Amino acid sequence: MADGKVNEKGITPQSENFSRWYIDAIRKADLMDYTPVRGCIVFKPDGFELWERIQSVMDGRFKETGHRNAYFPMLIPESFFQKEKEHVEGFNPELPWVTEAGSEKLEEKLALRPTSETMVGRMYSQWIQSYRDLPVLINQWANVFRWEKRTLPFLRTSEFLWQEGHTAHATEEEAREETMQMLQIYKEVVEQELAIPVWMGQKTPSERFAGAVDTYSIEAMMKDGKAVQAGTSHYLGENFARGFDIQFLDRDNQQKYVHTTSWGTSTRLIGSMIMVHGDDRGLVNPPRMAPTQLVMIPVGPGKLREKVMEKFDPLFDQLKEAGIRVRADLRDESPGWKFNEWELRGVPLRLEIGPRDVDNNQVILARRDTGEKVTVELDRVVEQVEELLVKIQEEMFQRALDFREKNSYLEIETIGDLNAHVAQMEKESKAVGWVLAGWCGEESCESKVKEETKLTSRNIPFEAPVVKKRCIACGSESKFTTWFARAY
């Protein structure tokens, strides 16, 4: 990458090359490292800590809604995949296989799970006999494998971490309610905690989960205008119940198949958070997700440090006691070096205090997101930090929302206009963004858009900002108003 421009922080500017910016930013923030195993990364402590916070928030929401965690085997016998036809076709090309153990060949080869519907289905068929056993509401935190050709840290890796919920219900209605409830929880967590606005909607059949009746997603726009599918929730109907014979005796004394759902979010969310909020100075973590919310740095000459620390130490304790995730950087480096490092890592607030501040009974608070600095009286620091963290969280969400609106195109009606739009944006090195388009429901029209523009259908939003009348590809009546975008 010797040819690329990088700034004084060693980061390629976003405007120069967004993909390089992303890799530079996560390397500089020390979130991950590549490994000698194809497509597999190490989640280093600062990267993993982001995942721990996502886990903690999600897990709390799952438990509040009556779900419990379990753990299923990672290895799945080949024959299990055969039980659901679409499922095997969808996942077979990317499955790694265990074929031997110690010095012996296995009789049946075992896949590293790409997802666990089959194993869960097999077990549920043993556990569910009667309507009294329903609903079954289980979640699993696990590693999963999809042997990808092209990988990108956090967003697409051969091994990744995720949660997968698997539920079984007596009726379609109840299973559909569950599917929507979990999608709603995903939306709330991603919007409220990660400060990423998302569109909830339904996937088109070509983008549906292999084996699902209906797939729903939340979709987020990155700063390069591309889309990330940030979470999915599937109504699986009786597909897996029939494949694995999950039947129950209902109140009416009839044997019936259960209706199942599954839903998942993954370490992709880490990548999304970075691509939505990061800037040319590195990461910008939303306060609610930031492992460190405030870093305290003493400034001024070393010989006056003692005087500063007399105020610094009790302030640190006060902030900690107030529940703020605070960190003191007392290393033997210059303030400038420290400012730079914590900016790269995306810490939302920096507190500076020097001898003159002590004399004036004040500190400086600097925002990571806007660069603004404010002077705050010493005895109002805790209160001000609390307020600022809330404010930053809100403003980061609003900024992401504004960006999304600015890069969403609602008035493109034909494929000709779409091609012109794409050509124009590419010529100006601008984001192609998202295009809201009418779609007649024919796969051939979806394919046509993809072939000509590389835009794929993201989802059919539940609440489209405009309702489209004509299919963008064929001009016939539109059945579905759909988001199209380039996607990770």
Place this chain on the structure above:
Amino acid sequence: MADGKVNEKGITPQSENFSRWYIDAIRKADLMDYTPVRGCIVFKPDGFELWERIQSVMDGRFKETGHRNAYFPMLIPESFFQKEKEHVEGFNPELPWVTEAGSEKLEEKLALRPTSETMVGRMYSQWIQSYRDLPVLINQWANVFRWEKRTLPFLRTSEFLWQEGHTAHATEEEAREETMQMLQIYKEVVEQELAIPVWMGQKTPSERFAGAVDTYSIEAMMKDGKAVQAGTSHYLGENFARGFDIQFLDRDNQQKYVHTTSWGTSTRLIGSMIMVHGDDRGLVNPPRMAPTQLVMIPVGPGKLREKVMEKFDPLFDQLKEAGIRVRADLRDESPGWKFNEWELRGVPLRLEIGPRDVDNNQVILARRDTGEKVTVELDRVVEQVEELLVKIQEEMFQRALDFREKNSYLEIETIGDLNAHVAQMEKESKAVGWVLAGWCGEESCESKVKEETKLTSRNIPFEAPVVKKRCIACGSESKFTTWFARAY
């Protein structure tokens, strides 16, 4: 198992057949299920919840002592294992191998990690350059694989869950301190939280971790007198540093190899907790680890239920508010059926309240561990429950300690006496227990004990209750006073 005696709970008594008792108890408590994949189990929600509590306590202690979590790839290239000679010999027989992905054969086969020293070593060699990069203090929560011939739920399964700490230090002294610190933390968590007394000590070379300089363990006695290695901590010296070339530039400007440690505890702890405390009525969970500490069950005729619930509901809220993990069982089943179910699951305390109790302004509290019942005034329930939970925890530990002492034999001096002891115990269908024996340090003597009695060395305790003068096998001078026992 149609020939075995089972009690009215469907559990084989411990005295009849301890292994069957164990399987019966964990099945009745709904902790796990077998799967079609050899040696792999499902951790069902009630079993996984025990693991979540262990995780939460351990993780807190790791973080307090400056460790951070990370995640390394699960797949390890075959060539990595070759880098440390003893390591490859130790683990090769039990490694499952991924040899293909999708439809292509891999160029180099990949093992499912049995432990991560090799992958971690490879990465540390990239991350560590200078003394400023040290120490590296990382822990990982992960699934690991050891393709075992004979498996037992929780205690020995082909896939299991664990944590593995991996640290790198500038000096041997510091690495040895870390090794001991983590062993001490394991001891404290297992004794204080799981109420299991353990012996800390050093493993003999034949029982050492493959690739370690020194292995230390905590060892626990189960109710059948057998031993479980409940946690291990290894000082790895420069072995992995040399294998993976982990060198740093020290303050004195010399290139040096780092000194590494690793330490682990696993889902074995779930099995140990059950085998130390369980009885013929099922599980007995120590209060600090119990997912549910108190179950509330209304009793008396249904027509008076409303009157009972007027007291029941606010009491539930009070208990919850006081931080007690309380559960109300309001299902439409008889009290006796519920009592039985919560006994099987090992809930430490049961609260009963009926119409007459309401008249008398009281409730009944029943202990799971001793069966004792006490009558408590309504307005003193929270306080009494808190006290009882502390008391039960202490008494469970003391009972396990008494059991261990009763089944520890300190006065067996020769292999002849040991053989006689084993024969006697087996004749009387009693636990062989643990034998403290002198050992000269020769592997042949250790082997002789194993061959003749099936007792293996557990560890050389740091503080042996008696110091032995003569080797139990050859009669020459004893160098190490060692615990011998049959082990899981």
